[in-house]
Amino acid sequence: MxxxxxxxxxxxGTANNDAGGISTYSYAGSRFGFMMLWVLLVNFxxxxxxQEIGVKLGIFTGKGLAALIRENFSIxxxxxxxxxxxxxxxxxxxxxxxxxxxxxxxxxxxxxVTVPVACALVFFIIYKGSFAKIERFFLFIxxxxxxxxxxxxxxxxxxxxxxxxxxxxxxxxxxxxxxxLLGVMGTTIxxxxxxxxxxxxxxxxxxxKHYTIEKFEVYFSAFFTCFIAAMIMITTKQVLFxxxxxxxxxESAASALVPFLGHMAKTFFGVGFFAxxxxxxxxxxxxxxxxxCEALGFEHGLNRPFHQAKxxxxxxxxxxxxxxxxxxxxxxxxFQIMIFAQVINGMLLPVILIFLIILLNRSQSLGLPTQGKTxxxxxxxxxxxxxxxxxxxxxxxxxxxxxxxxxxxxxxxxVHI
Amino acid sequence: MLFVSQFIDVPLVDSADIVxxxxxxxxxxxxENGYPHILGIAYKDAxxxxxxxxxxxxxxxxxxxxxxxKTTLQKAKPLEVLSSDIWIKKHILDQQIVDxxxxxxxxANDVRLGISESQLHVLGIDISARGLIRRLGIDKFxxxxxxxxxxxxxxxVQVVGKSLKxxxxxxxxxxxxxxxxxxxxxxxxxxxxxxxxxxxDPVTAAKFFQELQPEHKRDIFxxxxxxxxxxxxxxxxxxxxxxxxxxxxxxxxxxxxESLGENKKKVVEEFLHxxxxxxxxLMTPDFIKIGHTITxxxxxxxxxxxxxxxxTILFIYVVNEKNHLLGVVSLRTLLISNANDPIxxxxxxxxxxxxxxxxxxxxxxxTLMTRYNLMSLAVLDHSHKLLGAVMVDDLLGRLVPQA
Numbered sequence: 001m002x003x004x005x006x007x008x009x010x011x012x013g014t015a016n017n018d019a020g021g022i023s024t025y026s027y028a029g030s031r032f033g034f035m036m037l038w039v040l041l042v043n044f045x046x047x048x049x050x051q052e053i054g055v056k057l058g059i060f061t062g063k064g065l066a067a068l069i070r071e072n073f074s075i076x077x078x079x080x081x082x083x084x085x086x087x088x089x090x091x092x093x094x095x096x097x098x099x100x101x102x103x104x105x106x107x108x109x110x111x112x113v114t115v116p117v118a119c120a121l122v123f124f125i126i127y128k129g130s131f132a133k134i135e136r137f138f139l140f141i142x143x144x145x146x147x148x149x150x151x152x153x154x155x156x157x158x159x160x161x162x163x164x165x166x167x168x169x170x171x172x173x174x175x176x177x178x179x180x181l182l183g184v185m186g187t188t189i190x191x192x193x194x195x196x197x198x199x200x201x202x203x204x205x206x207x208x209k210h211y212t213i214e215k216f217e218v219y220f221s222a223f224f225t226c227f228i229a230a231m232i233m234i235t236t237k238q239v240l241f242x243x244x245x246x247x248x249x250x251e252s253a254a255s256a257l258v259p260f261l262g263h264m265a266k267t268f269f270g271v272g273f274f275a276x277x278x279x280x281x282x283x284x285x286x287x288x289x290x291x292x293c294e295a296l297g298f299e300h301g302l303n304r305p306f307h308q309a310k311x312x313x314x315x316x317x318x319x320x321x322x323x324x325x326x327x328x329x330x331x332x333x334x335f336q337i338m339i340f341a342q343v344i345n346g347m348l349l350p351v352i353l354i355f356l357i358i359l360l361n362r363s364q365s366l367g368l369p370t371q372g373k374t375x376x377x378x379x380x381x382x383x384x385x386x387x388x389x390x391x392x393x394x395x396x397x398x399x400x401x402x403x404x405x406x407x408x409x410x411x412x413x414x415v416h417i
Numbered sequence: 418m419l420f421v422s423q424f425i426d427v428p429l430v431d432s433a434d435i436v437x438x439x440x441x442x443x444x445x446x447x448x449e450n451g452y453p454h455i456l457g458i459a460y461k462d463a464x465x466x467x468x469x470x471x472x473x474x475x476x477x478x479x480x481x482x483x484x485x486x487k488t489t490l491q492k493a494k495p496l497e498v499l500s501s502d503i504w505i506k507k508h509i510l511d512q513q514i515v516d517x518x519x520x521x522x523x524x525a526n527d528v529r530l531g532i533s534e535s536q537l538h539v540l541g542i543d544i545s546a547r548g549l550i551r552r553l554g555i556d557k558f559x560x561x562x563x564x565x566x567x568x569x570x571x572x573x574v575q576v577v578g579k580s581l582k583x584x585x586x587x588x589x590x591x592x593x594x595x596x597x598x599x600x601x602x603x604x605x606x607x608x609x610x611x612x613x614x615x616x617x618d619p620v621t622a623a624k625f626f627q628e629l630q631p632e633h634k635r636d637i638f639x640x641x642x643x644x645x646x647x648x649x650x651x652x653x654x655x656x657x658x659x660x661x662x663x664x665x666x667x668x669x670x671x672x673x674x675e676s677l678g679e680n681k682k683k684v685v686e687e688f689l690h691x692x693x694x695x696x697x698x699l700m701t702p703d704f705i706k707i708g709h710t711i712t713x714x715x716x717x718x719x720x721x722x723x724x725x726x727x728x729t730i731l732f733i734y735v736v737n738e739k740n741h742l743l744g745v746v747s748l749r750t751l752l753i754s755n756a757n758d759p760i761x762x763x764x765x766x767x768x769x770x771x772x773x774x775x776x777x778x779x780x781x782x783x784t785l786m787t788r789y790n791l792m793s794l795a796v797l798d799h800s801h802k803l804l805g806a807v808m809v810d811d812l813l814g815r816l817v818p819q820a
Contacts, residue, residue, distance in 0.1 A: 062606035070524065071511050075552040202606060205636050296549060297513075297524025301604070308521075 012217075013224025014142045017232075019099025019277040020092065021187045022145070023247075023338040025229045026256060028180050029236030030247040034165035035177075036184055037230060041166050043188040044226040049382040050189060050353065051197050051218045053360050058201035059211050060368040065198045066295035069355055072362065081355055082295050086319075088191040088348040089288040094323040095341035096284060099277030101327060102250035102334040106270040111328065119324040122281050123317055129302050131282050138279040144272030145228050151260035152231040155238035162234055175400040182393050183339050186346025188225060189386070192284060194352055195291045208369075232256075249335050281320075289315040347394045350387045357383040418566075419530040420543065421505050422552050423481050429460050431486040431493065432477075438463045440484060442506040443530075444470060444498060445539050452571045453503060455530065455537040457496035458484075470496040473537060505539065508576070513609070514542060515575040517590060520597040522577070522604035527551055529568060541570040577609045591621050599628035611640040619645075623652035635664045647676045654728055655681055656701040656811075659688045688805070696782050697775030699815060700796045700805030705733040709743050713763060714756030716746065729808055731792050735764050740802040742767055742795050772797050775804060779815060782807055 017025075028036045054065065061068060066085075070078045100118050101111035125131055171177070197218070206214060236247060236256045247253045254269035261268055286302075289312050293300035298311040306313050327337060360379060363371060399406060421443060429437040438460040445453040457472045475493040477485045486493055503509065509525050516523050526548030531540040543551075545567035550556045575590045590598070590613075602610045602625075610633065614622050626634065626649060641649070650658055650673065658677070662670050662685065670689075674682055684702045691697025705727060707716055716733065724730060733751075735744045744764035754763045772795045773782060786794050786809060794807045 062608040067513075075511070075549065076554075079553060205606075207639070296546075297526060297544060298546075299521055299523070303603075 010143075010221070010224055012221035014145045014228060015139055015276075015279060016188075016193065016221070016225040017142075017145055017228055017276070018092075018096065018280040019102070019273055020095040020280075020338045020342050021229065022232060022273065022276065023099070023250075023253060023335060024180070024183045024187045024342045025232040026236045026247045026253040027335075027339060028184055029233035030240040030245060030252075030256075031180065032177065033237045033241045034162055034233070035170050035172075036180065037162060037166040037233060038169055039181060039184050040188070040226045040230050040233070043185060043229075044222055046382055046386045047189050047225065048219050048222040049379055050194060050356065050386075051222055052215055053356055053379060053383075054194055054198040055201050055214050055218055056211065056368065057356075057359060057363075057366070058198035059206050059208055059214065060363075061366050062202055064202055064291065064294050065195045065356070065359075066291040068359055068366070070295045070297075072359060072366075073355070077355075078295055081351065082292050084348050084351045085191055085195065085291060086288065088345050089284055090319060090322060091341040091344040092190065092192060093281065093284040093288070093319055094326045095338045096277050096280035097323050097327045098334040098337040098341075099250075099273060100281060102338075103270050103274035103277060105334070106250055106254065106266055106273075111334065115324050115327050118278075118281065119320050122278075122285070123320050126282060126286060126302070126316065127306070127313065131286070131302075135279075135282070138275050138282075141272065141275035142279060144268070144275070145232075147257065147260070147268065147272075148228060148231040148235050151257055152234040152238075154260045155235055157234050157238050166230075175397070175404070178393055178397040178400060179343060180339075182346035182390070182397060183342040184229075185386075185390060185393070186344070186349055187342035188229065189349060190345050191349055191352045192287055194356060196283075196287050199287065199290065247335075249333070285316040285319045288319055289313075343397075346390055350390045350394075353383055353387050353390075357387075419479070419532075420548075420551060421510065421528040421530060422548075424479060424484065425506060427481065428483050429458075429486065430483045431488065431490045433489045435490065436463055437486065437490045438469070441468060442504045443537075444496065445503045445505060446499070446501075447503065452531075452533075452538040452540055455539070456502065457498070459504065470498055472496040479537070509542070513577050513605070514544075514569075515577060515590070515601050515605075515613075516544065516569050517573045517575055517593060518569060520593065520601050522601055523569075527566075539571055541568040542574055543568055575613070577605060577613055591617065595625050595628040598625050599630075602629060602633065608640075610636075615641070615645065619648035620652050623649045626653065627657050631660075631664055634661055643676070646673070650677065654701065654703050655684045656688065656703065658685050662689060663693065691775050694779050694815070695775060696773045696777040696779075696794070696796050696807055697805075699779065699782065699811055700775070700807045701811065702805050703727055704793065704806040705730060706736050706803060707733055707760065709735050709737050709761050709764075711760050712756065713751055713754045713758045713760060716760055717751055717756070720751075729810070734795060734803060734806070735760055736803055742772065742797060742801070742803045745795070767795060769797075769801070771795075773807075774799065779812070783812060783816070786812065 057063075057065065057068060063071070066082075069081050073081075097115055097118060101114045104114045105111060125134070171181075201214065236253075239245075239256045239259055240247060240252070245252065245255070247256070250269070250273060251266070254266045254273075257265040257269055290300055292298075292315060293309075293312050296311075299309045300312040301309065304312070327334070332340065357380060359366065360383075361376070424440050425442075427440050429440060431437050440458055440460050442459040443455050444457045444459060446456050447453045455473050457470050458476065459468055459470045461467070462469050471486075472494040473496075475486050475488065477487045505528050509528055512525055513522055514525050515521075523544040525542045525544065526546075527543040529540045529543055531538055543566050545565065547556070547561060547564040547566045550561050550564065555561075593601075602613065605613065614625060617625065650661075653661070658673075658681070662673060665673075674686065677685060688697070688700075688702065691700075693699075703726075705720060705723065707719060711719075720730065720733065730748065732745050732747050734742060735746060737743055743761070744766045746760060746764045750763050750765075771785065771789055771791070773785060775796055775798065777796075782794055785791065786807075792809045795803060796805045796807060798804045
C-alpha cells in the first residue's frame with residue numbers, strides 16, 4: 001500500500017525537476033551556499049497546498065483548471081489567464097530546448113544542429129502519437145536525479161549548518177539574490193504544473209473516494225521535489241561554493257558531481273540533463289495547447305487528426321518553433337535562458353494562484369464537499385502568503401534593476417533594522 | 418444579427434427616462450418544438466442593487482446602448498420564473514455543449530437571438546473564435562470580418578453540465594449513430610457522460626452504452642442507481658452483460674446477476690466462464706435456432722415472431738432434438754425458397770471443421786470465418802451441442818478495439 005503511493009510520488013517528484021530546475025538550484029547552491037535552503041522549505045509547504053487544491057478541484061468537479069476558469073470568470077479574465085499561461089509556458093518550453101542544447105554541447109554538438117532537429121522531432125513524435133510509448137522511458141531516466149542525494153551525503157556537509165539554514169530566513173538586499181529567489185520559487189511551483197496536476201487527475205477519472213490517497217501522494221511528491229532540490233543545492237554548495245566556483249553553464253553544473261562520479265560525471269549529467277529536458281520539451285507544448293484549447297473551446301486531443309483539431313496542433317507547432325528561435329538568438333547564454341524562464345514563472349505564478357484560490361473559496365458552488373473552517377483558513381493563508389511574497393519580490397526585483405541607487409538607500413535602513 | 422453578449426450589462430431605461438438597472442440575463446422557456454422563446458429578462462435593480470426579473474412584454478426596444486421599457490418601472494410586468502426556465506448567460510454561455518451535427522463537444526461562446534412572429538427566440542449557439550472576439554468587445558471596425566461565425570442551431574445542440582436537467586435529451590441526440598455518440602462521450606468528463614446517459618430512455622441508453630470503451634462503461638455504471646442500472650441491463654443483449662460483468666469486481670457481480678431475469682441470468686452465468694480472447698468469450702447466445710423438422714414457411718413465421726429480440730439476424734441455425742448443429746440457412750435462401758420445402762432440404766449442412774469449440778483462439782475464429790466466408794461461426798461444446806455463435810462484427814470489434 002505504501003509503495004503504490006510512494007512509487008509514483010518519487011517519479012513525479014523527480015520528473016518535476018526539469019533542466020531549468022536543476023540549473024536554478026545548482027546556481028543557487030554555488031552562488032549562495034546554504035542561504036536559499038529556507039526557500040525550499042517554504043516551497044514544500046506551498047507546493048503541497050497548491051497541488052492538493054488542484055487535485056481536489058479536479059477530482060470533485062471532473063474539470064481541468066482552464067475549464068473551471070472559463071466557466072467561472074468573465075471571458076476577459078479567461079483571456080488574461082490564457083495569455084499568462086502562454087507566456088510562462090513559452091518561457092519554460094524555451095528553457096527545455098535550451099537544456100537540450102546545453103546537454104548536447106557537453107558532447108560537443110552545436111546548438112545549431114540540436115535545436116532545429118529537436119523541434120522537428122518533438123512535434124513529429126507528438127503528432128504521430130508515439131509520445132505515450134516513450135514517456136515511460138524518460139520518466140525512468142529522470143530518476144538519475146537521485147544521484148544528487150548520494151553525492152550530497154558523499155560531500156560530507158555540515159548537516160547541522162544545513163538544517164539551521166533551512167529554518168533561518170535570510171534576505172540580503174542583493175539584486176541577484178532576489179532574482180535567484182524568484183527563480184527558485186518559480187521553478188518548484190509553476191503555472192504549468194498547477195494546470196497539469198488538475199488535468200492529470202481528471203484524465204485518470206479518479207474517483208472522489210480515492211481523494212485521501214491522492215492527497216498523500218501529492219504531499220509525498222511535493223516532498224521529494226523539494227528534497228531533491230535541497231540535495232542539489234547542498235551538493236553544489238559543498239563542491240563549488242566552498243571552493244569559490246560558480247555554476248554558469250551545464251559544464252560547471254556537471255562538475256558538481258565530479259567528486260562522486262569522477263570522470264563519469266560529465267557523461268552521466270549530460271544524459272540525465274538531456275532526458276529531463278526532452279521530457280519537458282514534450283510535456284510543455286502539449287499541456288499548454290491542451291489548456292488553452294480547453295479554455296477557449298477548441299477541439300483538442302491527440303486522438304484527433306490534424307484537420308479536426310487545427311488550433312490544437314498549430315498552437316503546439318507555434319510554441320515549439322518560437323522556443324527554438326528564442327534559444328538560437330544570440331542574446332542570452334543557454335544557462336541564462338534557463339534561469340530567466342524560471343524567474344518569469346515566478347513573476348506570473350501569482351496570477352494563476354489568485355484564480356486558484358478564488359475557485360477554492362467558491363468550492364461549494366462547484367460541487368465540492370464542504371470544507372472545515374480551519375482547512376479553509378490554512379489553504380487561504382498559505383496561498384495568499386505565496387501570492388503576496390511573489391508579487392513583493394517581483395516588484396523589488398524590478399525596482400532594484402531599474403533604480404540600482406535605491407539598493408543603497410534600503411541597505412542603510414536594513415542595517416539599522 | 419442579435420447576440421446575447423451585445424446586451425449583457427446594457428442599461429435598462431423606462432418610459433420616464435429613468436435608468437432602472439442593467440441587464441444581467443435573458444430567461445427562456447423551452448418550447449415543445451423549435452426554438453426556446455425569451456420570456457423575460459433579469460436585471461440588477463439600480464435602486465436596491467438586487468436581482469429582479471421582468472416579463473419580456475415590458476420591453477419596447479432592445480438596443481446595444483440601452484434597452485427601453487414600454488412603461489415606467491413600477492408599471493412593468495414582473496415575470497414568474499420557474500425552476501425549469503433556462504437562463505442564457507447562467508446556464509448556456511461559456512458552458513460545454515454537444516454539437517450533434519459535428520458530433521463533438523465545444524463551448525458556447527455566444528448565443529444568437531432572432532425575432533419571429535414578434536417574439537424573441539434563441540436561434541442557436543456561436544461556437545466560433547469570432548464569437549470569442551465579440552465577447553471580448555473588440556469586434557469593431559470590421560477588423561475581424563475575415564473570421565466567420567459558426568452557428569449550431571438550437572435543435573442540433575445538446576447542453577451538458579449544469580443545465581442538462583433543464584433541457585431533456587434532444588431528439589437529435591437519440592438519432593445519433595451510437596458510435597458517434599460514444600465519440601462525443603469520450604470528450605466529456607465522466608460526470609457529464611453520466612448525466613447525458615441518464616437523460617436518455619433505457620432503450621436508447623442501452624444502445625449507446627454498448628459503444629463505450631470498457632473503462633468508460635465501468636466508470637459510468639458506478640454512478641447509476643440500482644433501478645437505472647436494471648433498466649439498462651434489461652435492454653442489453655446477454656453477451657454485453659457478460660462483457661460488463663467481467664469488467665467489474667467479483668463481489669459486485671452477484672448483485673447485478675440477481676437483478677436479471679431468470680433466463681438471461683442462466684445464460685450470463687454460463688458465458689462468464691469463458692476467457693475474453695477465445696471463441697467462448699466472443700460468442701453471443703443471441704441467435705435464432707430452429708428444429709430440423711419444420712418447413713421454410715414455419716421458419717419465416719418464427720423469425721417474424723421473435724425478430725424484435727435479436728440484434729443481428731443473418732443466418733438461422735438448424736439443430737436436432739439433442740441440440741446438435743445440423744446446418745445453417747441464410748435469409749436469402751429463406752426468401753427464395755418455397756414455403757412448403759422442408760428446412761433440411763434447403764439448409765447448408767455444417768461440417769464439424771467449420772465450427773469451433775469455446776477454447777478456440779481469436780486467430781482460429783478469424784481464420785475459419787475468412788476461409789469459409791462466414792458471417793457467423795457456430796461454437797459447439799465438447800458433445801457437439803450448439804452453444805453460441807461468433808458474429809463477424811464482434812470479431813472485428815475485438816481485432817480493432819480502438820476504432
